[in-house]
Amino acid sequence: MKQGDKQTDENKLFVGIDLGTSRSSISASNNTREWTESYVGWPKDFIAQQVVGKSVLFGAEALANRLSLDLCRPLEHGVIKEGISRNEEAVKDIIKHLIELAKPAEGQKIHAVVGVPADTLKVNKLAIRRAVAEAVDSLMVVTEPFAVAYGLNLLNNSLVIDIGAGTTDFCIMHGTIPTEDDQKTILTAGDYVDDQLFSYLIEKYPNARFNKNMVRQFKEEFSFVRDTAEEVFVEIPVDGKMVQHDIKNEIKRACESIMPALTETTIEMIARFDPEFQIKIKNNIVLAGGGSLIRGIREYLQDALKEYGQCKVTSVEDPLFAGSDGALKLAKDMPAKYWDPL
Amino acid sequence: MASHIPRKKEYRIRQNMLRGVYEDNLKIIGKGREAIYKHRYYLPKRLLLPVLLSFLVIILQSSFVSAPYLPEKYLAQGPRPKPVLAMNADNSDGPSNYKEFIGTTGMPMSRIFGLGVRTIMIDPGHGGSDSGTTGQNGTKEKEIALDIAKRLRDRLKKSGNFNVLMTREQDVTIPLNRRVEMARLSRADLFISIHLNYLPSRPINMIETYYFGPSSDPKVLKLAEAENADSSYGTSDFKDIIEKIGQTMKLQESREFAISIQKKLFVNTRKENGNVFNFGVKRAPFVVLLGVDVPAVLAEVSCLSNKEEEIQLNTEQHRDHIARFLELGILDYLNKGDVTYEARRQTDR
Ligand SMILES: Nc1ncnc2c1ncn2[C@@H]1O[C@H](COP(=O)(O)OP(=O)(O)OP(=O)(O)O)[C@@H](O)[C@H]1O
Ligand SMILES: [Mg+2]
Ligand SMILES: [Zn+2]
Numbered sequence: 001m002k003q004g005d006k007q008t009d010e011n012k013l014f015v016g017i018d019l020g021t022s023r024s025s026i027s028a029s030n031n032t033r034e035w036t037e038s039y040v041g042w043p044k045d046f047i048a049q050q051v052v053g054k055s056v057l058f059g060a061e062a063l064a065n066r067l068s069l070d071l072c073r074p075l076e077h078g079v080i081k082e083g084i085s086r087n088e089e090a091v092k093d094i095i096k097h098l099i100e101l102a103k104p105a106e107g108q109k110i111h112a113v114v115g116v117p118a119d120t121l122k123v124n125k126l127a128i129r130r131a132v133a134e135a136v137d138s139l140m141v142v143t144e145p146f147a148v149a150y151g152l153n154l155l156n157n158s159l160v161i162d163i164g165a166g167t168t169d170f171c172i173m174h175g176t177i178p179t180e181d182d183q184k185t186i187l188t189a190g191d192y193v194d195d196q197l198f199s200y201l202i203e204k205y206p207n208a209r210f211n212k213n214m215v216r217q218f219k220e221e222f223s224f225v226r227d228t229a230e231e232v233f234v235e236i237p238v239d240g241k242m243v244q245h246d247i248k249n250e251i252k253r254a255c256e257s258i259m260p261a262l263t264e265t266t267i268e269m270i271a272r273f274d275p276e277f278q279i280k281i282k283n284n285i286v287l288a289g290g291g292s293l294i295r296g297i298r299e300y301l302q303d304a305l306k307e308y309g310q311c312k313v314t315s316v317e318d319p320l321f322a323g324s325d326g327a328l329k330l331a332k333d334m335p336a337k338y339w340d341p342l
Numbered sequence: 343m344a345s346h347i348p349r350k351k352e353y354r355i356r357q358n359m360l361r362g363v364y365e366d367n368l369k370i371i372g373k374g375r376e377a378i379y380k381h382r383y384y385l386p387k388r389l390l391l392p393v394l395l396s397f398l399v400i401i402l403q404s405s406f407v408s409a410p411y412l413p414e415k416y417l418a419q420g421p422r423p424k425p426v427l428a429m430n431a432d433n434s435d436g437p438s439n440y441k442e443f444i445g446t447t448g449m450p451m452s453r454i455f456g457l458g459v460r461t462i463m464i465d466p467g468h469g470g471s472d473s474g475t476t477g478q479n480g481t482k483e484k485e486i487a488l489d490i491a492k493r494l495r496d497r498l499k500k501s502g503n504f505n506v507l508m509t510r511e512q513d514v515t516i517p518l519n520r521r522v523e524m525a526r527l528s529r530a531d532l533f534i535s536i537h538l539n540y541l542p543s544r545p546i547n548m549i550e551t552y553y554f555g556p557s558s559d560p561k562v563l564k565l566a567e568a569e570n571a572d573s574s575y576g577t578s579d580f581k582d583i584i585e586k587i588g589q590t591m592k593l594q595e596s597r598e599f600a601i602s603i604q605k606k607l608f609v610n611t612r613k614e615n616g617n618v619f620n621f622g623v624k625r626a627p628f629v630v631l632l633g634v635d636v637p638a639v640l641a642e643v644s645c646l647s648n649k650e651e652e653i654q655l656n657t658e659q660h661r662d663h664i665a666r667f668l669e670l671g672i673l674d675y676l677n678k679g680d681v682t683y684e685a686r687r688q689t690d691r
Contacts, residue, residue, distance in 0.1 A: 125370040140367045155355050175355050177362030264601060271622020275546060278620070307609045308620060330363065333356060338364040341373060
């Protein structure tokens with residue numbers, strides 16, 4: 001950084017925000033890091049407001065009180081629908097909430113870089129900016145996989161695959177800010193695994209009582225592909241009694257259900273580039289996002305790609321904050337003059 | 343994990359990226375220098391809609407569209423044939439089936455094929471006065487393509503599950519519009535055109551597969567623009583229009599078909615010869631691929647500019663292998679969506 005470019009001004013708080021379909025996180029220059037599930041709930045009526053005692057609830061708390069609330073997962077389908085103010089309102093509230101969690105000092109100006117799923121950004125640039133702008137003093141939006149790549153110094157010759165809840169985002173880095181052609185989004189991601197697991201379990205245990213949320217928790221606790229030595233038993237109520245259920249095979253099948261699309265898209269993305277460049281990218285494939293926590297997924301992908309030649313797949317260390325950390329790095333590196341008009 | 347970039351270069355890359363982020367955001371709020379010229383191919387808004395609409399109407403109504411396409415060798419090199427895009431006013435074939443595809447997304451394959459025999463049309467590229475590309479030792483694309491096509495036909499026929507047709511079985515000249523028409527009249531369920539590539543600038547062997555759609559590759563676009571020049575529509579119009587109807591079944595299915603062909607061709611070829619490059623599945627706005635109403639792909643199964651490959655192509659064994667890989671690709675595509683097959687595909691690693 002050139003002298004004077006680096007912003008150390010006490011009056012500024014830099015924040016990086018990862019606005020996800022299932023989870024949103026914030027990393028700030030005062031070293032706070034927080035996250036919330038991307039659910040927003042507003043009390044349905046006056047009585048509900050009395051019950052929950054707040055005018056807006058977030059994440060787990062919102063889910064726990066969902067019967068009293070109008071619940072909204074604003075980016076669920078990857079888009080903020082233009083003109084549907086509820087979603088925009090929800091994004092506003094999430095951002096406000098995250099910034100409160102980052103505890104800015106009195107009077108600090110907030111300079112934010114917000115990472116959003118690539119497809120969302122493509123269609124909702126303005127809506128996103130509008131929704132976020134109120135809560136901050138200066139704002140830039142970027143695509144989420146780009147933020148991840150920037151934060152990890154993967155500026156060149158790499159492919160970042162961000163396996164989130166609603167979408168899996170692919171982003172090829174070749175030394176410039178990625179364009180739409182360098183990025184691709186597919187819908188096989190965490191939610192898809194949940195749906196598969198849910199239907200496998202219903203089929204196998206028709207009498208067990210469980211819901212999508214429980215299923216997601218099973219997944220997050222036991223997820224794996226290929227093989228694992230451990231047994232996978234969970235307790236699910238049957239006729240009001242807790243009963244142990246073996247779900248190992250279902251977990252495996254559900255987690256592996258995203259692999260063909262993941263592999264195919266990886267190959268397709270790489271094949272868009274020159275042979276020489278292909279070799280470099282193939283040796284620098286990086287998995288991020290909550291889905292990268294599936295045990296064995298890195299090895300699985302690496303093996304599947306072997307058919308196409310030598311390659312190396314790694315996973316980021318901290319997938320839950322890789323997006324917001326990268327956005328924060330962008331915010332801190334951004335020359336002061338660029339913030340002014342935004 | 344970090345890439346090995348010299349510090350100074352890294353600094354420059356970062357500065358450029360930061361400026362890029364800044365400029366992108368300026369554009370979003372409409373302050374950017376080029377805010378209005380967001381698209382590479384700019385058409386005044388006022389003109390865009392009527393042009394798109396009229397073009398959509400043409401796609402929907404034209405009984406057939408003809409245009410010569412010669413993707414492979416012209417991608418990398420010089421003069422191109424003068425393109426023709428003739429809109430035939432004669433509607434005797436009835437309206438294009440294309441209408442049926444629009445708005446019918448997510449239909450399972452069994453619906454397209456029913457349960458009866460599936461008809462596959464194989465189109466050996468070029469022929470007659472049009473030799474296609476020629477290798478340094480004189481190997482002609484039209485001959486190799488025809489030989490592979492025949493082998494593929496025999497393999498598919500042997501399985502007994504398919505009705506297999508060819509656009510040509512001899513060394514004859516057949517215009518492209520005629521090939522499209524044949525696919526149409528025969529009510530083929532799948533269309534595969536077999537070609538060989540030629541990359542004069544690089545002596546490598548490569549494989550790529552095309553389906554119809556918008557492209558962002560400047561080489562492909564340049565070619566397509568030339569091909570479609572007489573249509574009085576620019577490639578940008580194609581791009582927009584195709585993006586609008588991009589979710590139609592034919593495009594999705596063609597893409598899936600292309601993925602299967604490319605995968606089986608490349609992975610298996612690579613086992614025999616590690617020196618082959620995967621150029622992947624590509625979209626190209628060739629009107630002629632749009633003209634065929636069913637899942638249609640154009641496969642560049644090999645590359646004549648590579649000397650070793652040219653020698654190999656002159657062996658029966660290599661040609662037979664390519665036919666086998668194409669067959670595997672077709673089967674892979676037809677089996678997609680079949681639940682038991684999917685399960686196998688997912689766990690069989
Ligand atoms: N240990 C785990 N194993 C498998 N999946 C997990 C695990 N932990 C979290 N997940 C899944 O990761 C997903 C959330 O990841 P992430 O926070 O990256 O998504 P997001 O950013 O909210 O979504 P998107 O990127 O689609 O907007 C959820 O589907 C969650 O269930
Ligand atoms: Mg995410
Ligand atoms: Zn050809």
